[in-house]
Amino acid sequence: MTPDLRTRYLGLELRSPLVASASPLTGELDGLRRLQDAGAAAAVLPSLFEEQLTHDQVELDRLLETTSEHVGEAQSYFPELEDYNTGPFAYLQRIEQAKRAVAIPVIASLNGVTPGGWVRHAERMQDAGADALELNLYSVATDPRVGATELEARYLELVAAVRAAVTVPLAVKLSPFFTALANIAVRIVEAGADGLVLFNRFYQPDLDLDSLDVVPRLVLSTSEELRLPLRWIAILRGQVRASLAATTGVHTGLDAAKVLLAGADVAMMTSALLRHGPGHVRTVERELTAILAEREYDSVAQLRGSMSRSSMPDPAGFERANYMRTLMSWSSHAQVSPGQAATADPTG
């Protein structure tokens, strides 16, 4: 018997737990269609970055202003256009187009800066037809004067404000860098989130020795990275009353099965789809089905959370065991750490 892959995420009924996370693929109608055709159960659109919007508007305005009326012969240097489309309207239009192009749920993603911006854009996304929203709470806390308490309070306020403004389901995408992740997760859900997406994977800058510049680098994830969300989904399952989505490191049916076992409602994919194309969803679904069938699971529902921390006989496995083993492996093998040559032997 074919296992039943259906799942619920943010109250949405999905045909499978395989969801396309935000990427250039979900930013194009053709990509969305191909993802749907390959069986993706839902798609998260690329984020609307409020900071980018603001920056674009301010820069355009500065450009037009500083080059206008500066000499007698030229009152300006650009044609005056009816509309510069600097606002979120292109994004909102994309939501509308996406809704028309595909039948699967479309989740809009928002990365705000100001409290007003979060709320305003969230409302607009809902009005444009998004089935759900994913709030991308991503900021690098560089200011040493801003402490964790203050930062967390700000996040909670934002979630509450957006919650009050919209009625569609709300997911919050978190970073793993919280001292008390379980605590903030619970509080974010209390503030109004219907689901948590674990985790936001930052683009990490690199250095160019020739140009002496900081250069952005996009490195696709690998299955190796699955273990961080895996652990936290296992820990949070049963402790928060919200949907859980695993993202980062889901590349294969096995990866998907693992996060479902740990308690995820959906497994989200980005890197694997960028690497192999939208059709990869079909492969993963086939693998997942095979794994479930082989092990005689009837459905995803049966599988989901069966190995969460609260479902395990020894929950400490998620808490300490890895730690111990890692220490042991460190002392017995010359592990490669960042910046260290593979051949170096720390023990001399």
Add this chain to the structure above:
Amino acid sequence: MAPGNHDSEGAMTTAGGWVCVDGNEAAALVAHRLSEVVAIYPITPASAMGELADAWSAAGRPNLWGQVPEVVELQSEAGAAGVLHGAVLKGALATTFTASQGLLLMIPNMFKIAGELTPTVIHVAARTVATHALSIFGDHSDVMAARPTGWAMLASSSVQEAHDMAAVAHAATLASRVPFLHFFDGFRTSHEVAKIQPLADDDLRALVGDHDLRAHRDRGLSPDRPQLRGSAQNPDVFFQAREAVNPFYAAVPEVVEAKLDELAARTGRRYRLVDYEGAPDAERVLLLMGSGAGAATEAVAAMTAAGEKVGLVTVRLYRPFPAEALAAALPETARRVAVLDRTKEPGAAGEPLYQDVVTTLAERAAAGGAPMPLVVGGRYGLASKEFTPAMAKAVLDALAAERPRNHFTVGIADDVSHTSLPVDASFSTEDADGLRAVFFGLGSDGTVGANKTSVKIVGEGTDLFTQGYFEYDSKKSGSVTVSHLRMAARPIRSTYLIGRGQANFVACHQFHFLDRMDVLGRAAPGATFLLNSPWPADQVWDRLPVEVQREVIDKRLDLWVVDAARVARDAGMGHRINTVMQPCFFALSGVLPREQAVAAIKRWVEKAFARRGEEVVARNFAAIDGALGALRRVEVPNEATATRHRRPTVSEEAPDFVKRVTARMLEGNGDLLPVSALPVDGAFPTGTAKWEKRSLAAEIPIWDPAICIDCGKCAIVCPHSTIRMKVFGPEALDGAPDGFESKDFRSRDLPGMKLTIQVAPDDCTGCGVCVEVCPAHSKQEVKHKAINMTPVDEFLERERARWDFFLEIPELDRDRMAPDNVKGSQVRTPLFEFSGACAGCGETQYLKLISQLFGDRLLVANATGCSSIYGGNLPTTPWTVNAEGRGPAWANSLFEDNAEFGLGIRLAADRLRARARQLLERLAPQVGEELARGILGADQHGEAEVAAQRQRVAELRERLAGVDGDGSDAHDARELEGLADELVRRSVWIVGGDGWAYDIGSGGVDAVLASGQDVNLLVLDTEVYSNTGGQSSKATPRGAVAKFAARGKPTSKKDLGMLAMAYGNVYVAHVAVGASDMQTVKALLEAEAWPGPSLVIAYSTCIAHGFDMEGSMAHMRDAVRSGHWPLYRYHPDAERPFQLDSKPPTQPLREFAATEARFAILARTAPREFERLMGLAEQDARERWRYYEQLAGLSRTAPHLPPDPLSAFGPSEEASP
């Protein structure tokens, strides 16, 4: 607040209401609605009409018949006139807009169009025709040059008239079949923002007869009813046929009058062919046409009120000259008439309008009509010279003299021919109750834009009448603007600036202006003075120069300050203080209640900026709200206490001419210079920019020798020649000021030498290009480079002393370092310095380089455009001289003829040299055979050879002095003395932008390249018409947004280099200094050395590309990396002549495009179109690269004369051994 410029969305829908527009928009609003084909080409001050028509059509705005007019840009005005001719002959409604030289280029077609009785209208923002100098400003010399074409001419004297007469012209041309030239004064009317009542579509429908339209269409070319137009005729019939048109001309006045009646019936605005105002029994009458009528009306009204019997005749229909209407308008009592012409016709019996009036009145008298009054003529207002009521009164006063002066001038002091009338400057007709406000701002701070908005807010939101007029100086960086605003309960006809002591509100938007110029001269006693001050109200007084303190006290000014920079910064508005100053103006002027004003400004912001984004609106709101809270009154003490004086305009060390003449212009007092102060033929000294210390930069680059790697990149990229590099022996440091920096120069060839990099602190614009390109970083802290932008205040005095000393260090002997690399070129003193080009300009580096490499033997023919403006717009010029007094000789002829002009210079230099050689041959026995042979046989390809030739020529001069007496030898010797310098090689460079080389001058460029002559063409390719404000040219790349290409240019860039290469014997190079400075230097040297024609196409970044100009060089680099601008050199003598100098593209074209607004705007506004065009642009780039790669492998031989310029002469050369 620039979007307000041409914002009259409501113009057509609010008929009966009022709108505030400038003269250009007023005319265009009619022309666009009454046309089907609009042929355009940019020229100041008419460009805006074409831009508006284009923008409206791009936005789908229909004409009166529901069709969107087709707007097409041509390669020149001649091209536009051709399109116009074709369109109207086919039976469409067509129009164009132009001015000055542009109108002159249309003249051949104008004769044809009129000869064929084809209705059309040209709208002209009348502008001076270039004579001894170019001027962008207004007078009637252009329309007067078009008099014989057979076009009817209709003159407007105000913004409202520019709108109304435009409609009358379109209607009358259809009714009469005679084409109409509708003109109004450039700048004074074209750029004045005024409150007008727009014509509704129904008004236009009523004016333009359906029957006339159908008749026009029926006459159009059609194969269904074929006709032959433009036949060639023989002596038998041409004359008669020419006379056949007479009845049509005879009918024109009546037709126009009927249209004016219709207009009056619909709008209540009554105009006549010739209007009269003043005393019904006037004895003295002034007669003129154009904007001067405004000022003259005020004078006549004031004089009539004072009981004088004076009047004013304003001519509206100028051709066909309305003799009957003139006679009817002139009161019978008029005994004396003064006719004012806004043009000069040297050598004529009188200026045109004067002659027409004299003829008309004489004919009337001869026919037994009223007796001939005494008629005198005079000139006024050339190139927008002020014409005030005081001047109009002066003319009327002069008429009262027993024998009134004829052929006079008014408005200048003519101490040479003594033509000028005395003017009583104290005579004023300003409205006692009105607001007159003057604002001093920077071009980039938004002052003008904000003031245009204020005019509209008040004009469109209240019953008050408003007027805005704006003065700009000639600089492109740090330009000063002066805005003149009037607001009054009565209609404003004051077509002149707010004069000295007349402004009841003065605002100074930049604190440092107080040190540079007389800001308060225009302030009336008791006026309000609003100052943007970084100092708080209780500290500002002590910061004012004593001259300002005295004026504030003496005139009892009400002084207010606001730290607009801080408010703007806090609101996230950067340096844009306009949104802060504007509410303060409203709050202090009281023209509107404060709350109402703030609400109105916000409404305007919302309307103007919503399209740019909500954040922009929000920030403007924040600035408006912050402004009023920061406004403070200053307690003015009773005595001036400051010891600081306003800085002298120029240094005491400046040459006499600079102190006497240039300095007056720099002060803004050029109007006061008498005729005798000015050169008779337009020849001005060079080397004057260095005396104009503009001190623009807030931050200047400071050198850190410990990090410097001697590369010279900072110097080669500096757009303003303010970063200099010198290599010298250590002994040159004797007497250096304390801490003068130098380092050991790293060179095996020049051991023991020192190097200094020095900034000219008062000339730097602070653009930061040098710091951006500096490749040397501190090992400890990457952001610290060998040169770093640093707040100027900290280092100004120190750097001034260092700069002065640096200038004293002698230039390295030119033969000690080869010029064919960056360092070698940069140790040579630039003879192009401190131009007023935009900060970060990407053109000027190339001009500086040719001045460094060939400056002492350089002749420059410069096409009109940016480079002619920053190169040759008075008061000063950046072209300068070396220590020996030699330097580039520079001349500008026209926009369209520059290549031919340069060729003329080349041919002349060659002929003069040939004559000198002929004389030297003859005098060889007298001056010494060896010396003569040395000179005649000299190889002058290199620097050292040229220097050696100069020495030989100096020796020749000495020996020639010894050849005296009365014989023919002595005669020849005297002639040769005058020509001896021509024996030194001359380097002729023909310089201009892409508008010249690709478009308007294309034919000439082609002819000159084909000539085989030794000229060098340098095309500063900004890929757009930069000087006139970013209109598309044939150099504009596909997908770029430009004016006339608002939806992205659909076609690809013309490959000019490839066209030139087709000749085979033309040296061609494609360079980009920011991508490869080395290749640029090599190309310029090779081009100059090539004895035939050379074409160097130089990628030039421009503010019209839309990015922060600090990154100018990085954009050039990326243009090359992305394949947008491949680098190559084509050397006709090489076996494989085509050499690709850049690597295959490594950066996606769209990545480059994403960094420039000209492309990026389209990606937002029309994503699908962007995708389509960018896709094609990528193909363009790929295909070009593929093609070039193949070319690079090809061998080719181009047969040409031997590459030796010294033997390539005429018969006299052949005669030499």
